[in-house]
Amino acid sequence: MRGEAEKAAHMAERLNVAFILARSFTLSAFSLFVDTLRLASDEADRSGRRFADWQVLSSRGNLIRSSCGIRVAPTSGLVEPTQFDYIVVVGGLLDREDPVDDETLNYLRLAASRKIPLLGVCTGTFILAEAGLMSEHETCVSWLHYHDFRERFPALAVRADRIYRLDRLRGSCAGGSAAADMAAHIVRRHIGPSAERNAMEVLQIDQARTRFAVQPRRPLSIECEDPRIRTVVLMMEQNVEDVLSINVLASAVGLSRRQLERLFVAEIQTTPSAVYRRIRLERASHLLTNTKVPLIEIALAVGYVNVSHFSRSFRSVYGCSATEWRLNPST
Template sequence: MNLKSNAAAATNRLKIGFVLTRSFTLSAFALFVDTLRLASDELDKSGRIRADWQVLGNTRHLITSSCGVQVAPTSGLVDPAPFNYIVVVGGLLNSENPIDDETVGFLKRAAARKVPLIGLCTGTFTLAEAGLMTGHNVCVSWLHYQAFRERFPELKVRSDRLFNLDRTRGSCAGGSSAADMAAQIVRLHISKEAERNALEVLQIDKARSHLHVQPRKPLAIESNDPRLNAALIIMEQHTENTISISELAASVGLSRRQLERLFMEKAKMSPALVYRKLRLERAKHLLIQTDASLIEIALEVGFESAGHFSRIFAKTYGQTPSRLRAQRST
């Protein structure tokens, strides 16, 4: 490759800037950046030929991850315009002020310049807190779904998918799905061959798409059908504000009759019965782990009265909610 082609390659490189929050998740960051590294060059040579990446910060102070490993910024908060994406890597939600005001300002400047912003793991919380997810679809881990709903009730959020990526915003559940999202970006901006090289070196058989359902199995129901798994996650998310079986079916692209047949085939129960079991399991957890009153718990899991809740609970578990709670202290 001559000097002129070297310069052209550098100009066309995929450029990604990372903003690491306090107590960020190291695994999500590492998988994302390593997918870029391996896609950028042949095999495991690690040259920044087709991609470049920087860890951005307003100081060169080390940033501590949730596991204690520290990472140093490699660049200041430079002009965001040359970046194809800015990725905010989140972590522990109990970290106050995960990024400082200057970094928030940088993200707002990037948004104003139409640079796509991605929330990785709980980085989506950071973007939403800055008002930068308004009007966009949000994807978070099932583990953080309730916390996101409570903090940002005006935003539409789902946790039955691994990631979401549109032209100006992205969000990712984190964990191993960071590699899946990075692989899609590599495929879009570099090539399928670069994606394949990265995944093979990472020992990943195939990247999962944005339509892939998060690996969550409420009630330990084993199924390889993504529609059923998505329906289970949606049920789990709506134990209080319950939705109808018809609405549930439509949310996974099925008619009510098709969903009922699917549940009977795979789970050996109707969706209505599975839904009730999920709500009662949530109630059982609240009885054991909290001091909430019976009426509060009944309403929390979608029952209109404590009496109705107690009767259904006793019929299912062979003892009343009060008896179960009394056993907690014995």
């Protein structure tokens, strides 16, 4: 009797996670998240559900197709959300209309009303935002989807410089391998450091990254590992139209303007202002090549107040006028 009571008590303490998979969801993000949970219970290669359990929920019993074509079978309907510690929404292709149905959106709203933490992985954050569940939370998205998120949800706070964020009862993750990092954080919080370490070792990951890790991208082919420079450059990319001052950028990484300028010159042999100008003009060259937007609108879209100033800057970098570039981008 005692053994059964202890077993029941332990089972009640298990971390319980539900997954909602969007149509055309990203398989890697889902598999890395769920495998981190699974391997937290690994012992001598006999993975069980000793410390964590999970379900794939669906309003229907149909197989759910991932973006790579592999299909996953749901294991449960939309059951009472309070039985879960977290509900994870895994998104995928943005051009897929209605990634989840209205019944699922209402289920997420019900879970939110009952204070169940909701996590958006990859473009799952778009689904939570569409359901009206991110209005009081800052959202973390991949740099690849940053502009899409701003266009769809201009009133919401969003950033694309970190790999994931846990903000009270909401979480958001850039996707990809960062799904394992977010899952590891949750394993450490609810099960313990040894379970997290075991999962990472079996996944052949040296160490889980924290929520402060910068998304691994080298904008403008900048070969620099300094996280302060990478963070500043990402901020520049995310603020092409509403240009930030160098003082603001420096303050964001705990430096003075002079310290930031010295850092840029020492590490990448150029100034923050020059990098920012290049980012804005690269955006302009993309618009010139791929759209028929008038020059004045392009100038405003990349932070210039008039066409003449924009044209001088463009010529100084590309060696031709914006009009010539539009006619022949290879000039």
